[in-house]
Amino acid sequence: xxxxxxxxxxxxxxxxxxxxxxxxxxxxxxxxxxxxxxxxxxxxxxxxxxxxxxxxxxxxxxxxxxxxxxxxxxxxxxxxxxxxxxxxxxxxxxxxxxxxxxxxxxxxxxxxxxxxxxxxxxxxxxxxxxxxxxxxxxxxxxxxxxxxxxxxxxxxxxxxxxxxxxxxxxxxxxxxxxxxxxxxxxxxxxxxxxxxxxxxxxxxxxxxxxxxxxxxxxxxxx
Numbered sequence: 001x002x003x004x005x006x007x008x009x010x011x012x013x014x015x016x017x018x019x020x021x022x023x024x025x026x027x028x029x030x031x032x033x034x035x036x037x038x039x040x041x042x043x044x045x046x047x048x049x050x051x052x053x054x055x056x057x058x059x060x061x062x063x064x065x066x067x068x069x070x071x072x073x074x075x076x077x078x079x080x081x082x083x084x085x086x087x088x089x090x091x092x093x094x095x096x097x098x099x100x101x102x103x104x105x106x107x108x109x110x111x112x113x114x115x116x117x118x119x120x121x122x123x124x125x126x127x128x129x130x131x132x133x134x135x136x137x138x139x140x141x142x143x144x145x146x147x148x149x150x151x152x153x154x155x156x157x158x159x160x161x162x163x164x165x166x167x168x169x170x171x172x173x174x175x176x177x178x179x180x181x182x183x184x185x186x187x188x189x190x191x192x193x194x195x196x197x198x199x200x201x202x203x204x205x206x207x208x209x210x211x212x213x214x215x216x217x218x219x220x221x222x
Contacts, residue, residue: 160179
């Protein structure tokens, strides 16, 4: 079966060396796959697996000269801003740069003391534990999920319908992704014809039953 990939890049996270298991678009998938995993595999539309690795690496390079966060409070404020689509692409990249060492289980900035990587069976996402809860749209959580060009809060319970109503989100029109609710918040010009589309997202994933993911994608458009 040849599957045309939907435009939902937020649902793939960086994969460690030797764990690729994906190929450029159009993607060939051997059925059966549930819709979430089909969407997870497809949503990377960055041309190749090599580019997948740079999804985490690029924020590190782009924000290489950024100062470290002063303290945990500044990290917490930046995290909420990114999760609620109030940040711009540069702020997202700065946070992504700070979280990159945690993904690779390396020492992180002092302000991120207590953050840790969660061992997760879904290799297409990266889940991290926080040392203290963060509240997103009235829901506290101590977990976030990095996926492609997005960062999501992992909430206990099914809040998809309630959050979709509150945030005025609509179901995706992409194949295999109708269970994802989205809203384009803004398009940010980067320069040289490049734009970042900032998209609010709410969804569930079958690998994480009983959880709702809410957050924001910061998609680069070339």
